Amino acid sequence: MHVILPDSSELELPEGATGLDAAAAIGPKLAEQAVLVRSNGAVQDLRLPLEEGQEIQILTTRDREDPDALHVLRHSTAHLLAEAVRKLYPGVKIAIGPPIENGFYYDFQFPESIAEDALERIEEEIRRELAEGRSWQREQISREEALERFAAEGEPYKVELVDTAEGEISLYTQGEFTDLCRGPHLQNSKPIKAVKLTGLAGAYWRGDESNTQLTRIYGTAFYSEEDLKAHLERLEEARKRDHRRLGVQLDLVHLSDHAPGMPFWHPKGMVVWNALEDLRRRENASRGYVEVKTPLLYDVETWKTSGHWEKFRDDMFLVPYGEERTLGMKPMNCPGHMLLFGSDLRSYRDLPLRYAESSTLHRNERAGTLHGLLRVQHVTQDDGHIFCSPDQIEEEIFGCLDYAKYVYDIFDMEARFELSTRPENKLGTDEEWDFTEGALRAALDRRDLEYELNEGDGAFYGPKIDLHMTDVLGRSWQMGTIQLDSQMPARFELTYMGPDNVEHTPYVVHRALFGSLERFIGILIEHYGGAFPVWLAPIQVRIVPVGEDHREASRALADKLSAYRVEVDDSDETVGKRIRNAELEKIPYVVVYGDRESENSLAVRKRGGERSSLSLDELLRELVAKV
Numbered sequence: 175m176h177v178i179l180p181d182s183s184e185l186e187l188p189e190g191a192t193g194l195d196a197a198a199a200i201g202p203k204l205a206e207q208a209v210l211v212r213s214n215g216a217v218q219d220l221r222l223p224l225e226e227g228q229e230i231q232i233l234t235t236r237d238r239e240d241p242d243a244l245h246v247l248r249h250s251t252a253h254l255l256a257e258a259v260r261k262l263y264p265g266v267k268i269a270i271g272p273p274i275e276n277g278f279y280y281d282f283q284f285p286e287s288i289a290e291d292a293l294e295r296i297e298e299e300i301r302r303e304l305a306e307g308r309s310w311q312r313e314q315i316s317r318e319e320a321l322e323r324f325a326a327e328g329e330p331y332k333v334e335l336v337d338t339a340e341g342e343i344s345l346y347t348q349g350e351f352t353d354l355c356r357g358p359h360l361q362n363s364k365p366i367k368a369v370k371l372t373g374l375a376g377a378y379w380r381g382d383e384s385n386t387q388l389t390r391i392y393g394t395a396f397y398s399e400e401d402l403k404a405h406l407e408r409l410e411e412a413r414k415r416d417h418r419r420l421g422v423q424l425d426l427v428h429l430s431d432h433a434p435g436m437p438f439w440h441p442k443g444m445v446v447w448n449a450l451e452d453l454r455r456r457e458n459a460s461r462g463y464v465e466v467k468t469p470l471l472y473d474v475e476t477w478k479t480s481g482h483w484e485k486f487r488d489d490m491f492l493v494p495y496g497e498e499r500t501l502g503m504k505p506m507n508c509p510g511h512m513l514l515f516g517s518d519l520r521s522y523r524d525l526p527l528r529y530a531e532s533s534t535l536h537r538n539e540r541a542g543t544l545h546g547l548l549r550v551q552h553v554t555q556d557d558g559h560i561f562c563s564p565d566q567i568e569e570e571i572f573g574c575l576d577y578a579k580y581v582y583d584i585f586d587m588e589a590r591f592e593l594s595t596r597p598e599n600k601l602g603t604d605e606e607w608d609f610t611e612g613a614l615r616a617a618l619d620r621r622d623l624e625y626e627l628n629e630g631d632g633a634f635y636g637p638k639i640d641l642h643m644t645d646v647l648g649r650s651w652q653m654g655t656i657q658l659d660s661q662m663p664a665r666f667e668l669t670y671m672g673p674d675n676v677e678h679t680p681y682v683v684h685r686a687l688f689g690s691l692e693r694f695i696g697i698l699i700e701h702y703g704g705a706f707p708v709w710l711a712p713i714q715v716r717i718v719p720v721g722e723d724h725r726e727a728s729r730a731l732a733d734k735l736s737a738y739r740v741e742v743d744d745s746d747e748t749v750g751k752r753i754r755n756a757e758l759e760k761i762p763y764v765v766v767y768g769d770r771e772s773e774n775s776l777a778v779r780k781r782g783g784e785r786s787s788l789s790l791d792e793l794l795r796e797l798v799a800k801v
């Protein structure tokens with residue numbers, strides 16, 4: 175038989191050869207270092223037979239940053255964790271242990287609950303296993319045999335997993351530990367050079383709150399010590415930048431159980447909020463949007479018409495109204511905008527009609543999913559709905575993309591675009607989809623944007639472009655979305671009179687660029703580490719008078735800087751302490767005013783430590799350039 179290697183050359187192998195055989199046929203070194211076979215994007219265990227004509231890539235310990243290579247390493251380490259826990263805690267029951275982004279976990283039911291300090295001991299045991307060395311054997315057995323085996327071992331979770339497993343049952347064994355597992359796994363534990371258990375958490379069996387609560391142990395593993403070190407440093411940096419911590423430290427925002435998932439914005443947080451709102455409002459106006467305001471509550475019949483009732487009912491807050499009616503708080507603005515469009519006769523001359531609304535939406539999120547500002551129940555979206563005719567779609571999508579690029583560039587975040595196309599359960603004909611997908615592609619190409627294609631990932635009512643940003647720590651966030659829709663206008667029976675004197679259904683582009691303002695600010699806090707650019711900084715200049723004698727001159731100076739957000743700190747603290755406070759608050763400019771200072775010569779400390787002597791005019795010029 176033949177397989178095809180990444181350089182397109184063919185490799186001849188005996189019938190039934192495995193990935194490992196293929197690696198050995200190329201060279202003994204490769205066979206030793208091999209960790210995984212990848213074939214057309216799918217991963218395959220080295221122990222499994224290859225097929226005639228299969229395109230294969232053999233990943234090795236050198237692919238130490240490849241996500242698939244890291245996955246197999248971490249999955250194998252999860253099995254080592256289970257072996258260690260079984261040895262240290264007789265009577266423990268094991269559940270599941272998959273690799274995840276940045277690491278792995280394993281869920282256990284401990285006979286007695288364990289605390290964080292147990293992790294060190296478990297980690298020690300894993301190190302002992304690694305020093306001893308482990309190799310993995312794969313076997314395939316019948317369902318009956320697997321059930322018997324795990325029942326005999328007293329592993330009820332595994333029995334349940336076998337019961338509900340689809341396809342073949344495979345086991346992997348290392349040392350004295352056998353796990354029900356689809357794999358793939360490493361050949362042996364040699365490539366695992368660094369392991370760290372990172373935390374404990376509660377987790378329900380199968381994610382269902384009515385099931386037993388298990389203990390989840392998180393960990394991570396790498397192909398080298400340096401990689402682990404770099405990872406831990408990144409985590410530390412992320413911890414320092416955590417918006418929940420910085421939000422309180424910088425006096426911007428806090429959350430409280432009085433209103434779960436609904437932030438309390440402090441005066442300084444509102445400065446940031448309003449700066450973003452001003453940006454949105456200014457750009458909307460210059461890009462031909464009209465601002466509207468629609469109700470927060472609608473009769474559930476409206477949600478039935480829009481289709482939200484079917485898909486979104488569990489995520490909506492409902493309010494009884496009178497004897498018989500129920501109102502639903504809006505989780506989205508679309509229906510309000512549909513009703514507004516439909517409230518008057520429309521002609522093709524009115525199109526495109528671009529509605530913008532920044533109003534508060536409510537989403538009833540499941541307990542446990544709330545996370546600071548990143549996942550809230552009280553969502554303020556910079557929403558827009560563009561009603562247009564088919565021939566206007568491309569131009570409107572182009573406009574949205576241009577707008578998105580403009581906004582993201584302001585924050586020095588790298589933008590990424592993903593186009594999602596027709597799903598299997600699509601509404602409408604292939605011809606219609608050819609047309610709408612074509613319009614989105616054309617707009618992306620015309621704006622000269624590279625994009626990833628997610629085939630089949632579009633909404634059932636139309637294709638969409640998702641907008642992602644990569645922050646300073648290299649983390650990717652989905653921000654906005656641009657979605658084309660022909661269904662909701664039809665459900666609301668919206669029409670416009672065409673030039674042909676016939677009524678047509680408009681298309682609608684749903685678009686949000688910040689996404690949720692709450693989440694966007696949360697991401698910005700972490701992206702900037704709280705050190706906002708001057709235009710967003712809640713306080714832009716702080717003046718620190720050295721002594722009582724300097725207070726008056728400091729206040730006069732503040733008046734001359736009044737176009738900016740300026741403050742005089744004349745508290746009784748020492749000068750050093752007041753400067754330090756300004757640094758902790760990450761204020762971009764601190765002016766220390768003493769005997770030697772005058773408007774011709776100001777002692778200015780910039781955030782980051784740079785000190786200079788500037789005249790008032792020079793300082794003003796610098797501020798103008800940054801705001």
Ligand SMILES: [Zn+2]
Nearest residue numbers: 353355356357
């Ligand atoms: Zn496994």
Ligand SMILES: [Zn+2]
Nearest residue numbers: 506507508684
């Ligand atoms: Zn919408």
